[in-house]
Amino acid sequence: MTTTAPDAVGPGTTTLAVASGTAAGVIAPDFRGTTTLADRVVQKIAARAAQEIPGCVGLHRRVVGIRTGRSAVAADAVTDGSITGLRIAVGIAYPAPITTTTRQIRAHVRDTVERLCDLSVDHVDIDVAEVSRPAVERRRVR
Numbered sequence: 001m002t003t004t005a006p007d008a009v010g011p012g013t014t015t016l017a018v019a020s021g022t023a024a025g026v027i028a029p030d031f032r033g034t035t036t037l038a039d040r041v042v043q044k045i046a047a048r049a050a051q052e053i054p055g056c057v058g059l060h061r062r063v064v065g066i067r068t069g070r071s072a073v074a075a076d077a078v079t080d081g082s083i084t085g086l087r088i089a090v091g092i093a094y095p096a097p098i099t100t101t102t103r104q105i106r107a108h109v110r111d112t113v114e115r116l117c118d119l120s121v122d123h124v125d126i127d128v129a130e131v132s133r134p135a136v137e138r139r140r141v142r
Contacts, residue, residue, distance in 0.1 A: 039077045042117055046086050046124075047075040049112035053104045055096030057132050059089060084119045091130035102126045 050056050050073045058071030074089040086109060092098050110121045 037079075037117055037119075039079055042077040042079060042084055042086075042113060042119065043075040045116055046077060046088060046109050046113055047073040049109045050075070050088050050090055050105050053101065053108055055093050055101040056105055057091040057093050057130075059091050059130050060132075079119065082119055083122050084113065084117070085122045085125075086113065087125040087127070089127040089129045091132050092128055093132050098128055098131075102128065 051058065056073070058073050060067045060071045062068065071091065076087045078085050088105070088109065090102075090105065092101050105126060106124045109124050113119060113121050
């Protein structure tokens, strides 16, 4: 059983009841522990869920206009009790339709966060910050 001390729970965390059982039966709700999820955990789950949709790509990291590193979806979550609000910044791979892709992302992220985190998702704001062109193969002269 996991319990959280009241002073350990702060802003940006969510406390959920964990159903635990024994061989004899289920423990009464008054004696169950709690699991606390930080906003950062919800952000990572939301970002990962967004990347599962075809046509959704991460944003390229840039320094002085030059792409560096790998791409990633940026997510931000604000939780209050059992309700969360999400904001996600994504790139869309050209020629995927932007409205259809963002609808799919919104529905999938909402379902995934509600299922995995047991939170009610109030809203999912999506910023399409980049439309990526497909990689062009360069022919070499032999």
